[in-house]
Amino acid sequence: MDKKRLRISIFVLLFLGLSFLFSAVQVPPALAQEATPSDDEVNAIARQLYCPVCENTPLDVCPTEACRQWRDLIRQMLAEGRTEDEIKQYFVDNYGARVLAEPPRSGFFWLVYIVPPAAILAAAFFFIRAFRTWKQMAREPAGGSAASDGEASQTRDDYAARLEAELEKRK
Amino acid sequence: MNENNPTPPAPRRGAPLWVQILVFAALLGLLVLVGLGLARAQQPIIAVGAAVPDFTLTLFDGYAYNGAGEVSLTDLRGQVVVINFWASWCKPCEEEAADLEAAWRHYAAQAPGRVIFLGIDYVDTEPQARSYLAKFEISFPNGPDMGTRISQAFNRTMGVPETYIIDQNGILVHVQIGPFLSVAEIQRIIDPLLGR
Structure with a gap:
């Protein structure tokens, strides 16, 4: 029984020893690949x-x-x-x-990162403003003529009323 | 009637004055920056007849000038200075390398202390530069153009080889774009500066 255990122990030790040697032999190619x-x-x-x-x-x-x-x-x-x-x-x-x-984010090179977005934002701001102004201008002539028509109509009514009053007086 | 119905004040249009001033100042600043950049980029090479700005060249290991590992242009005042820009990857540089070395040896023997050659290695890697110097047995002081600062001062669109010859007073007298074809060609430029 003891002999059997001894044999098994020797076998296990041999196996471990060979495994260690085998792994040691395998390491250098892996290192060479990394190099x-x-x-x-x-x-x-x-x-x-x-x-x-x-x-x-x-x-x-x-x-x-x-x-x-x-x-x-x-x-x-x-x-x-x-x-x-x-x-x-x-x-x-x-x-x-x-x-x-x-370019590195330092010194003068910061301009490369700041100027283009700032220019795009500024351009967008001016475009939106300009677009609103054009839209307002496009609306104004119609509104403006309606107002003048109203004023003209009011003037005509006043004139007609005064004319009628004069005619009444002369009757 | 109009007096009884005064026109209401027009609604205020446009950004506040300070915003407009700020925007125009920023635009002006940007234009100035772009203009300066363009002007700088289009600067020509140092003109013949102009004084050459000072620079300091750190030399490769194994090279020295008066025992020092670096040399400044002002240290060379009183001598004719031949500044050659080269690179190991540049084939035309190889064509003139032997002629430059021969000319350097000629003046070192015939007019010692009156002519100095400087080699400036442009956009190169040190191992290849050293191989090149060894291959052509270049013995005159040589060093790398760190940060391409020296080449940019001479010519913003540098191509190699380029050689600049400076007289004893620090004035540029000759610009050679491309390789020299013979030692005699180099001598034809330097000899008159030595009163020959």
Whole structure:
């Protein structure tokens, strides 16, 4: 009985030992895969950047040699463990804030965020005002002529009454 | 009759005066900003005959000027300064790289301390820039254009290669858009400045 338990214990220990060894052997390939960032990971950052040489072409789709070098640099930085913000900051430090697809929310760049909505609101305000004014002007001529017709009719009535009174006097 | 029935005052139309002034001031400010931006964007390259504004170039590791890791244009007053903008991804830059290095070595030997060449690396990555410098054995001071500030001061629509030659008084005397085709071409511009 004791021998049987001993055998089972040895078997279990061997199984656990082999499992540990197997898992240890499996780890390095997984780490190696993580060390090489995929194109998607590189492009996720690249699409937020614009190379100054190729205006209006996001870095992730730009076909020039300069842009390819930038993408390689992003891949290298990701492999070194740098964060997205650190990588973007590196490009801003080296090439200026104009490389960012979305300008930073600071200093002079605030105008980019404030001016367009303000202009749209102002335009909407003036359009609504102008629309109301036109509508009022379109209504006024009709109302104005009705009022003048009433006044004219009143004047005619007064005149007729005075005329009749004069005729009565002369009878 | 009209005296007995005075016309009621017309209803007040339009925004208050202060709102109108504010809106017009904002519009004016916006127009000025847009105008300044456009004027800035269309600024031409520094004209020949004009003084070149000062700048400081931080040099790549392994390069130095008078033992320092950076160089300012004002430090170079009294020398002819050849400023070459280049990039490792620029094929035409490769065409002139050897000629620039040969010209630099020629003047370093023939007129020491009278001519200085500066290489400014434009929109480039450092590993590729270093490979380029090593490939063409460039020995004159070189550094990256951090934030593209120097190139923007020279030409807002910079393309490489571009070379600017400045006389001993800090005045721009020659602009080369595109590569030099020979050492002789470079010498034809620099020699007269040295009284040759």
